[in-house]
Amino acid sequence: MHRKEVDSTVIASLGYDAMTNTLEVEFHNGRVYRYLKVPKALYWRFASAKSHGEFFGAEIKDRFDEHKVR
Template identity: 60%
Template sequence: MESASIASVGYDGMTGTLEVEFRNGGVYQYIDVPKRLYWRLMSADSLGAFLNLEIKDRHETRKVR
């Protein structure tokens, strides 16, 4: 996984929580993300673009750091 804006991605399939660490140090959790959407994110040509279009503003977000 390589991305200009995203450092790492984690996913908890039991809770549907997607956690994204950005290269600027911010960490966010996106709630109730279906597993199929996580797999689409991980196979996207651009993680940042996919996150912006398909996940942000469509799922509850928690700032972790």
């Protein structure tokens, strides 16, 4: 999955697969997670958020099934 870099102290990059509604988040610590069944509109809000870390904590973390990629 192609990810785009974001300006965040916590998150390094974001990717999204619209065919499977899968969000991929790479953190600055090197870990990568995939979040399942994430609506496309939520991904776009996340990608354009003023604070990606705050948005992640409030809207993504613990709200979707997650799988560690690395």
